[in-house]
Amino acid sequence: MPEIWEAYVTGPLTTESGAPVADNQQSETAGPGGPVLVQDQHLLEKLAHFNRERIPERIVHARGAGAYGTFTVTKDVTKYTRAKFLSEVGKQTETFLRFSTVAGNLGAADAVRDPRGFALKFYTEEGNYDLVGNNTPVFFIRDAIKFPDFIHTQKRDPYTGSQEADNVFDFWGLSPESTHQVTWLFGDRGIPASYRHMDGFGSHTFQWNNEDGEVFWVKYHFKTDQGIKNLTAEEAAKLAGEDPDSHQRDLRESIERGEFPSWTVSVQIMPAAEAANYRFNPFDLTKVWPHADYPLHEIGKLELNRNPENIFAEVEQSVFSPAHFVPGIGPSPDKMLQGRLFGYGDAHRYRVGINADHLPVNRPHATEARTHGRDGVMYDGRHKGAKNYEPNSFGGPSQTGRPLWEPAQVTGPTGDHVTPSHAEDNDFVQAGNLYRLMSEDEKERLVANLAAAISGVSRDDIAERAIGNFANADEDFGKRLTVAVQALRG
Known part of the structure; x- marks a missing residue:
C-alpha cells in the first residue's frame, strides 16, 4: 500500500x-x-466511472x-469462552466501528429521534468477528419475518413519498411487543447528543463456549466513558437544520484532536441450563435481562483512535454480518438474530458485491481468508492456479472438524410456532418497569414526545390503539398520554 500511495502522489496522471x-x-x-469524438476514451472513462461512484445505499442504517x-x-x-482475542488480559485487537441511524437515507440529518446502529468488527487472528447491535438493549419486534414490514412503516410511503405517522403507529399499535422499545425511543435517550455520548449493545443473546x-x-x-448526553426534541430540530452532519463531524473532530472516545465493555452471563426456566424468555429481543438477575461482568475497553481516510471506501463499503463468528462464540435461538444471520450477508452481496469481504476494510487483518469461492465482480485473482474444490489432494485448505459453537438441543414438530412464553413474559411488563424508573421530568418529556408523534395520525382508532399499549404498560402512562394527545388533536 505505501508504494502505491507514493506512486500516486508523485507520478503522472493516467487512465484506469x-x-x-x-x-x-x-x-x-x-x-x-x-x-466530441467517441474515441476520447479518457473522457468516456471518467464519465462512466463518475456515474458509478455510488453503490445502492443501505435499505436501513444508510446514514x-x-x-x-x-x-x-x-x-x-x-472460563466462559475459547475465543482467542479474549484469551488473556492486556491482549489488543484492531476494530472498526460504524455508527448509524436506522430510518433516514444517506443524506438525512444525524440529530433525529431514531435508534443508532452500533456495528463493530473485530479483526481477530481467527477471522473477523462482527457484533452488529444498536444503542438500545431491545428492539421493536422479536421475529425477523416481521422486519421488512416494520421497516416499510419507518421509511417513505410508496404513495406519498413521505414518512407517515399513520404507518408508524398503525404497525406499533398492532404489534404490542414494540411497546418496550418505543418507550425507549421516545424517552430522553431517543436522540443522543453524539455517537460518543451513547451506550452500545449487542442487543441479541449470543452463545459463548469454553475449551x-x-x-x-x-x-x-458498551458503556460510554464520555457520559450519556442527549438532545431534547427542540434542540435536535435546531441542530439538524443547522448542521445535518453533527454526529459525523463530532466523531471525526474528536479523534483529530486526540480525544479518543472509549467504552467499557461488559457482558451478562447466563449458564445455559438456566435459560429454560428463566422468568423471561432469554432469547426474546424485546426483553432485557435485569441486572439484579445477571450482573455486568467487565471484559474490556474499546477505544476509537483513527479516522477512515475515505468515507466511501471504508464506511459505505464496510459490511457487517452477525453470521461472522469466531471459535468460542455463536448464535442463540433468538428468532430475530436467526433471520439476521442470512439477511445481512445477503444485503451486502446485493449492495456491494459477492467479493465485498475482499475489500481492505472488510477483509481479515490479523489472518488470511482461505476459501474455494472464485470469480464474480471485484474478484482479484488471489487464488492463482489453486484448485477450487474440497476435498482435494493438491494441498488446498480443508475443514477443521471442530464447529465454532456448541450444538443446541431441539425437539418438537416443524411449523410456524409462536415464540415460547416464560413465567413473567408479556409485551408490556418491561415497558412499564422502564416508565416507573423514570423521574417526573423524564416522564413528562416522554409523554410530550409520544403525544406530538401520535397526534399526527389521521384516524382516531390508530391513535387509541397506540395509546392502549402504553396504558397496558402502566395506567398512569396511558392516562397522561391520553390527555396530551387529546389536547393536541382537539
Whole structure:
C-alpha cells in the first residue's frame, strides 16, 4: 500500500489502465469547434466511472460514520469462552466501528429521534468477528419475518413519498411487543447528543463456549466513558437544520484532536441450563435481562483512535454480518438474530458485491481468508492456479472438524410456532418497569414526545390503539398520554 500511495502522489496522471493522460482539461473534438469524438476514451472513462461512484445505499442504517480503534481485554473470561482475542488480559485487537441511524437515507440529518446502529468488527487472528447491535438493549419486534414490514412503516410511503405517522403507529399499535422499545425511543435517550455520548449493545443473546464445551448465554454492553448526553426534541430540530452532519463531524473532530472516545465493555452471563426456566424468555429481543438477575461482568475497553481516510471506501463499503463468528462464540435461538444471520450477508452481496469481504476494510487483518469461492465482480485473482474444490489432494485448505459453537438441543414438530412464553413474559411488563424508573421530568418529556408523534395520525382508532399499549404498560402512562394527545388533536 505505501508504494502505491507514493506512486500516486508523485507520478503522472493516467487512465484506469495506467496509460499517461496528455490533456485532462479539454475533450477531444472534430476540429476546434466540432462535436466530441467517441474515441476520447479518457473522457468516456471518467464519465462512466463518475456515474458509478455510488453503490445502492443501505435499505436501513444508510446514514452513518465510522472509525478504527482497539479493543483491549481487561478481565479474564477464559472460563466462559475459547475465543482467542479474549484469551488473556492486556491482549489488543484492531476494530472498526460504524455508527448509524436506522430510518433516514444517506443524506438525512444525524440529530433525529431514531435508534443508532452500533456495528463493530473485530479483526481477530481467527477471522473477523462482527457484533452488529444498536444503542438500545431491545428492539421493536422479536421475529425477523416481521422486519421488512416494520421497516416499510419507518421509511417513505410508496404513495406519498413521505414518512407517515399513520404507518408508524398503525404497525406499533398492532404489534404490542414494540411497546418496550418505543418507550425507549421516545424517552430522553431517543436522540443522543453524539455517537460518543451513547451506550452500545449487542442487543441479541449470543452463545459463548469454553475449551471444555460448556455453554453460556451472553449479552454485550458498551458503556460510554464520555457520559450519556442527549438532545431534547427542540434542540435536535435546531441542530439538524443547522448542521445535518453533527454526529459525523463530532466523531471525526474528536479523534483529530486526540480525544479518543472509549467504552467499557461488559457482558451478562447466563449458564445455559438456566435459560429454560428463566422468568423471561432469554432469547426474546424485546426483553432485557435485569441486572439484579445477571450482573455486568467487565471484559474490556474499546477505544476509537483513527479516522477512515475515505468515507466511501471504508464506511459505505464496510459490511457487517452477525453470521461472522469466531471459535468460542455463536448464535442463540433468538428468532430475530436467526433471520439476521442470512439477511445481512445477503444485503451486502446485493449492495456491494459477492467479493465485498475482499475489500481492505472488510477483509481479515490479523489472518488470511482461505476459501474455494472464485470469480464474480471485484474478484482479484488471489487464488492463482489453486484448485477450487474440497476435498482435494493438491494441498488446498480443508475443514477443521471442530464447529465454532456448541450444538443446541431441539425437539418438537416443524411449523410456524409462536415464540415460547416464560413465567413473567408479556409485551408490556418491561415497558412499564422502564416508565416507573423514570423521574417526573423524564416522564413528562416522554409523554410530550409520544403525544406530538401520535397526534399526527389521521384516524382516531390508530391513535387509541397506540395509546392502549402504553396504558397496558402502566395506567398512569396511558392516562397522561391520553390527555396530551387529546389536547393536541382537539
